[in-house]
Amino acid sequence: DAGVIQSPRHEVTEMGQEVTLRCKPISGHNSLFWYRQTMMRGLELLIYFNNNVPIDDSGMPEDRFSAKMPNASFSTLKIQPSEPRDSAVYFCASRFTSSDTDEQYFGPGTRLTVT
């Protein structure tokens, strides 16, 4: 399996622009997580989905952030409009929910720079 796939790997954009980050989870996994990592705040869970349904979005910082999972093999995280403080590495992770396998697999991340 190719693992969790994220695109783009790097994104540089100007303040006010819309940014869309994409994630393809591991085939067969039914939970998907979006995280943000910064030096100041560490690793933060933004939102997670179970069977394509958002379960907990309490970590989404504000209304500028939105996430969707239209099907089991694709999710997007959108920031509109973007701001310099959104600069971070955004990770997607997926997991198969079962009592025997707890491991959560992370993608390589998207490094976002907003100027």
Next chain:
Amino acid sequence: GDSVTQMEGPVTLSEEAFLTINCTYTATGYPSLFWYVQYPGEGLQLLLKATKADDKGSNKGFEATYRKETTSFHLEKGSVQVSDSAVYFCAVWGNTGFQKLVFGTGTRLLVSP
């Protein structure tokens, strides 16, 4: 809710030194415990895990024992290598309510030759 506290870094060691990174957790019920490692420029990857009290997780020379009485899951390695330089995250997976991993803040390990 569930939470994890791990020691502040960076931890700086010479090659072949003994490593301990402390981790304590707060959770209800019988959570699973994990250590993840993040190498520079990469995502997190699972290093080891333990799913019940007194279990010992081990991988690549690293070990951690699930201590329910002290709510701890300290990471140890007898002899570190330069290639172990990374950030290490302790995490708890609660088995009540909405199931999700709760991570500690991470501890950076720097190993010099």
